[in-house]
Amino acid sequence: MSYIIAEPCVSVCDTACVDVCPVDCIHGPIDKEGRGEEVKGMSDEDKNGKQLYIDPDECIDCGACEPECPVQAIFEESEVPSEWKDFVKKNYDFFGR
Numbered sequence: 207m208s209y210i211i212a213e214p215c216v217s218v219c220d221t222a223c224v225d226v227c228p229v230d231c232i233h234g235p236i237d238k239e240g241r242g243e244e245v246k247g248m249s250d251e252d253k254n255g256k257q258l259y260i261d262p263d264e265c266i267d268c269g270a271c272e273p274e275c276p277v278q279a280i281f282e283e284s285e286v287p288s289e290w291k292d293f294v295k296k297n298y299d300f301f302g303r
């Protein structure tokens with residue numbers, strides 16, 4: 207199991223979650239190992255349609271990231287709202303899991 211980033215992150219990419227993850231497993235929107243660093247150089251237009259992802263093989267289910275997200279995009283895998291269930295696969299797919 208893993209925590210999952212869902213639709214509210216899309217086009218936001220705030221990266222607040224990245225800083226609190228004890229195992230540095232939150233990456234993207236482009237670099238699969240970059241801890242969201244590339245977001246700093248992006249305009250709002252650049253972020254359009256993009257999101258960050260949690261590496262399900264590295265996540266230790268600590269829950270630290272969940273309350274940090276300003277748009278409540280992060281959920282425990284089994285608690286992802288039904289309308290955003292496809293984001294579970296998106297998070298896994300981003301890392302080729």
Ligand code: SF4
Pocket residue numbers: 211214215216218219220221222223224258274275276277278279280
């Ligand atoms: S999940 Fe939330 S805190 Fe993390 S990058 Fe997306 S919007 Fe920001």
Ligand code: SF4
Pocket residue numbers: 209226227228229230231232260264265266267268269270271272
């Ligand atoms: S639940 Fe913990 S380990 Fe998993 S992404 Fe969030 S902060 Fe990182």
